């Protein structure tokens with residue numbers, strides 16, 4: 001089954017059960033300053049769950065584009081290291097706004113997997129929140145699933161929240177067992193973090209609204225929010241273990257291989273690049289541009305990481321933006337907004353590539369020299385700061401290089417340097433207030449003073465002319 005067929009089968013199944021199909025919302029949440037990026041299908045329905053907005057339906061289904069690269073759900077550091085994480089992925093979801101609750105949510109999910117997709121029951125594992133006896137009884141007594149493939153888990157995995165505040169509740173998850181050839185224990189066991197049992201679907205029983213002080217207030221009506229990663233399900237359906245081997249990634253990895261000259265298609269840098277082109281492109285589609293703060297800085301960090309992985313494979317020319325046409329071929333049908341913005345995406349990526357190209361090579365030389373002369377396995381905060389300040393290396397980029405070499409970065413030392421920089425910037429901006437507009441260069445250029453960028457403390461002199 002192709003990914004496109006899976007999307008369609010999912011939506012069709014839930015439409016048949018009375019759900020309204022709703023198109024994906026942007027990766028930048030509308031009017032929600034508490035959230036960096038849309039990290040789940042429920043985000044566009046947040047107000048509906050909270051009872052602050054009513055819609056003309058009580059059941060919905062969607063395929064939502066999601067980004068998990070900052071805030072509460074952040075998988076950036078997992079990319080390239082696990083078989084199942086992306087910074088950008090698509091979430092298949094069905095939602096009930098005070099309509100059905102646990103029983104139907106469980107019945108629908110099981111029916112879709114075992115009857116629609118014909119997945120064998122003995123490959124599926126189920127977990128519930130340890131205090132949720134109701135869900136446990138539905139699975140074991142009503143659905144009759146095998147108790148040997150069932151576990152009760154704590155809040156870390158089985159109490160879902162969108163962020164520090166907002167809708168949340170206990171959940172029940174379904175895992176797929178990829179078989180003995182892969183390391184990792186079943187859910188709830190001490191070695192559950194391996195990639196043998198891969199979580200595919202999370203059924204959240206939305207019951208509370210968490211406020212900033214942690215208080216849980218019951219929602220007006222108990223609701224359901226489910227999320228299943230399209231790429232993980234596609235891996236199961238396409239008999240692949242690793243998400244990066246599914247149809248959606250093949251052409252992108254292939255193109256990245258051509259552009260970098262790396263022949264081994266399982267090379268993790270190729271996978272990182274293939275992941276990053278998806279998140280970066282969709283961020284730009286949805287209005288984010290590289291900058292030094294907030295969402296724009298997350299975008300800049302991910303682009304620079306991708307470029308550094310290209311550099312690691314020997315590519316020193318701009319290449320990243322050349323992946324966009326292949327991405328559009330793969331995803332354009334499902335996301336017409338990507339087709340519409342293609343030219344803008346390519347332009348923005350190319351510009352950022354050219355900008356970083358000027359400093360990447362020199363920065364890497366400094367970093368290599370530093371690593372070669374290290375007496376310990378920690379890269380100093382001073383070096384990391386110098387790379388950041390002079391060469392535009394985001395801290396996580398330096399940390400990414402460090403991790404590849406079995407090293408770490410002194411992040412506390414980095415922060416100390418950063419604070420000292422801010423201190424210098426503060427005194428400089430006092431100075432700029434006084435000197436504003438006073439210096440005149442032959443009447444052509446006016447010095448307006450210094451500008452301190454709050455996100456990274458960089459001081460820039462500002463001229464007009």
Ligand code: ATP
Pocket residue numbers: 068075084085086087088089091160199200201202227228229230231232
């Ligand atoms: P994991 O434990 O594997 O990190 P999760 O518990 O953080 O996943 P949920 O928040 O429950 O994930 O999200 C619902 C579903 O979305 C998951 O069951 C999975 O199928 C999918 N998913 C979550 N994070 C990612 C990701 N980074 N890349 C791809 N799919 C993901």
Ligand code: MG
Pocket residue numbers: none
């Ligand atoms: Mg996770």
Ligand code: MG
Pocket residue numbers: 157199
């Ligand atoms: Mg999980």
Ligand code: MG
Pocket residue numbers: 157173199202
């Ligand atoms: Mg989960």
